[in-house]
Amino acid sequence: MTLKTLSYPASLIKNPLKSLLSSVLTTTIILTGFTSVAAKPGNQISTAKATVSPAASKWKLFTAPDGGFTVLMPGNPKVTSQTQKTFMGEINLQVFVAQPPKQEVAYVVAFNDFPDSYGKMANPDEVLKNAQAMALKTTQSNLISERSIRSSNGQPGREIEYINRGGKITKSRMYFAEGRLYQVMVITTKRQQKYLVKSIAGYLNSFNVVLRK
Structure with missing residues (x-):
């Protein structure tokens, strides 16, 4: 898949973090072929392991x-690796996508x-943030909800849910650990979401950051 060429306005050059995130998030959206949405302040939680259902087999x-990282997936995910150039250097983005039939x-x-x-x-x-x-x-997208979270081994994170203009809903958990940003997302439609409540919760709860040091 061909990636768009990203340019960096002066406002982003002044804020290197926003520049890097703009590049990474845009690339992620292009690679997955979806568009998303997000969240409101809530209580801090600690994520835990869970069993995914239905069709656990x-x-x-x-x-x-x-x-x-480790995570429960509905089958083998498609893996895409993309190197994105930024003014601070190259960033390697890894994307794993599983779509049940x-x-x-x-x-x-x-x-x-x-x-x-x-x-x-x-x-x-x-x-x-x-x-x-x-x-x-x-x-x-428009924010639906947000809250601070932590991974099972205490790494700082954030959970957000948002909806885009096309009606696609994204529930995402992001973690920052050892200089790496993880994004764990479920992207679906309003019609499908009500049938996937347990699967979505189980998938997100099953994600574990594995520290490298």
Whole structure:
């Protein structure tokens, strides 16, 4: 799939984090072939492991090729790797997409590593808040809900839900760990969402960040 060439206005050059996130989020949306939406302040939670249903036999544990995360997926995901050039250097984006047949839904995990120097000095809350803002802006979506979360091993995260102009609903959990931004998303339609409540919750709860250090 051909990626759009991204340009960086002066306002983004002044804020390198927003520039990087704009590049990463736009690339993720292009690669998955979907557009999304997002959220309102809520209570902080801690995510836990869960069993996905229905059709549990079709779901299996998937481990990222570099061992950076594990998650339950409905079958083997399609994997796409894309190097995106930014003014701070190249960012490698990995996207994993699983789409069950005969369902209007996509289960997506995407991650990117920020340049070492920036990843070490970045504030996790700033990264997550800017990622949320850029997701809404890039997909032209309206926020439904938001809350602060933590991964099962204590990494800072954010959960958002949003809807775009076409009516597609995205529920996303983002985590920032060791200079890497993870995005765990379920993209579906209003019609399909009501039948997938348990599957969506189970999928999101099954995601685990595996620390590399």
